Amino acid sequence: MAEIQLKSLAHSYNAQPTGPDDYAIRQLDHVWERGGAYALLGPSGCGKSTMLNIISGLLEPSEGEVLFDGRRVNELSPRERNIAQVFQFPVIYDSMTVFDNLAFPLKNNKVPGSQIKARVHEIADVLEITDKLYKKAKNLTADEKQKVSMGRGLVREDVSAILFDEPLTVIDPQLKWKLRRKLKQIHEQFDITMVYVTHDQLEASTFADKIAVMYGGQIVQFGTPTELFERPNHTFVGFFIGSPGMNLVAVERRPEGVMFNRVFVPLEPWQNSLLQRVKSDNIKIGIRPEFIEISENPSDETLEARLLDLEDLGTYKIATVELGGESLKVRQSEDYQGEVGDLVHLLFPKQWLMLYVDEFLIKEQQ
Numbered sequence: 001m002a003e004i005q006l007k008s009l010a011h012s013y014n015a016q017p018t019g020p021d022d023y024a025i026r027q028l029d030h031v032w033e034r035g036g037a038y039a040l041l042g043p044s045g046c047g048k049s050t051m052l053n054i055i056s057g058l059l060e061p062s063e064g065e066v067l068f069d070g071r072r073v074n075e076l077s078p079r080e081r082n083i084a085q086v087f088q089f090p091v092i093y094d095s096m097t098v099f100d101n102l103a104f105p106l107k108n109n110k111v112p113g114s115q116i117k118a119r120v121h122e123i124a125d126v127l128e129i130t131d132k133l134y135k136k137a138k139n140l141t142a143d144e145k146q147k148v149s150m151g152r153g154l155v156r157e158d159v160s161a162i163l164f165d166e167p168l169t170v171i172d173p174q175l176k177w178k179l180r181r182k183l184k185q186i187h188e189q190f191d192i193t194m195v196y197v198t199h200d201q202l203e204a205s206t207f208a209d210k211i212a213v214m215y216g217g218q219i220v221q222f223g224t225p226t227e228l229f230e231r232p233n234h235t236f237v238g239f240f241i242g243s244p245g246m247n248l249v250a251v252e253r254r255p256e257g258v259m260f261n262r263v264f265v266p267l268e269p270w271q272n273s274l275l276q277r278v279k280s281d282n283i284k285i286g287i288r289p290e291f292i293e294i295s296e297n298p299s300d301e302t303l304e305a306r307l308l309d310l311e312d313l314g315t316y317k318i319a320t321v322e323l324g325g326e327s328l329k330v331r332q333s334e335d336y337q338g339e340v341g342d343l344v345h346l347l348f349p350k351q352w353l354m355l356y357v358d359e360f361l362i363k364e365q366q
């Protein structure tokens with residue numbers, strides 16, 4: 001098990017990149033700590049598989065270094081790096097039994113036969129495939145095959161890390177949840193560094209202690225699921241995490257706050273003073289649907305809006321309101337009784353009103 005450090009890492013599939021758009025990974029520094037359970041979350045094409053393949057050694061980065069426990073491994077082959085990788089589709093030998101599939105990585109590493117048997121049984125028990133051990137792999141269902149594929153990654157006790165590249169894509173929706181829990185349990189039991197790639201936020205937050213959100217070849221935030229929800233460091237994290245995502249509105253600066261379409265939104269003094277110092281005009285405010293309050297009566301702090309739509313989602317409702325020409329989502333309890341067309345009064349609690357400049361969060365300690 002190892003700490004994996006990425007130092008000034010960048011990768012372009014183009015031999016002669018001419019600008020940032022030619023990079024699948026833009027310069028980044030990152031540390032996956034020893035023994036952590038991590039998710040790498042992001043939309044299709046943001047560079048997740050590229051990063052995994054660079055860590056495992058399947059791909060040589062065009063710039064920067066990969067360090068395992070402080071030692072440069074750029075020149076080492078995947079085998080020498082001792083990384084196990086589980087892909088979207090099961091990688092197993094159909095003609096072999098499940099036992100032989102699981103034993104294969106150990107035989108390759110010249111582990112004694114008695115140890116192989118014990119370890120294969122231990123892993124098969126955890127994955128609940130002991131009754132399949134002496135079946136030919138070709139007779140298994142898709143999810144059983146993927147369990148064997150995971151087992152091949154888990155069986156070696158000496159691996160530096162296990163990388164999962166969307167491993168549950170082929171798994172039945174009902175079984176996905178079970179397997180995710182299983183992986184989490186395996187992580188707790190064996191204490192291995194695990195990086196789990198997915199574009200599904202639910203999958204990421206049930207598996208990982210910490211999530212790296214990737215966007216446009218960069219890690220735009222690395223934090224716990226709660227941190228990503230409460231303090232999105234980038235507008236993309238606000239938009240991508242949560243359902244519906246964060247409300248984001250482009251605004252102009254004013255002395256005591258910001259404005260859009262004749263709606264003035266006051267800010268905290270520290271936000272105002274930081275805002276006066278930045279040059280960019282790319283300014284946005286962001287607030288999650290869960291944190292906007294709707295009040296029946298106006299006050300000095302409320303903003304007048306119109307209820308456009310109310311969607312009943314069973315245990316809660318999502319209201320769509322129009323404020324200064326912008327459409328915002330507001331999450332309400334199931335007993336909220338608004339009528340479409342009603343005037344409503346919105347309150348943006350100060351601690352939940354985020355300010356973004358050039359898409360990044362303005363933080364108090366800056």
Ligand SMILES: Nc1ncnc2c1ncn2[C@@H]1O[C@H](COP(=O)(O)OP(=O)(O)OP(=O)(O)O)[C@@H](O)[C@H]1O
Pocket residue numbers: 013024042043044045046047048049050051199
């Ligand atoms: N072999 C390749 N040659 C050229 N460009 C590539 C290659 N592999 C990936 N890319 C490009 O690099 C970028 C990042 O791709 P990557 O596969 O790492 O993203 P991803 O986040 O894993 O996406 P997905 O979730 O769809 O697998 C994309 O623009 C993709 O088109």
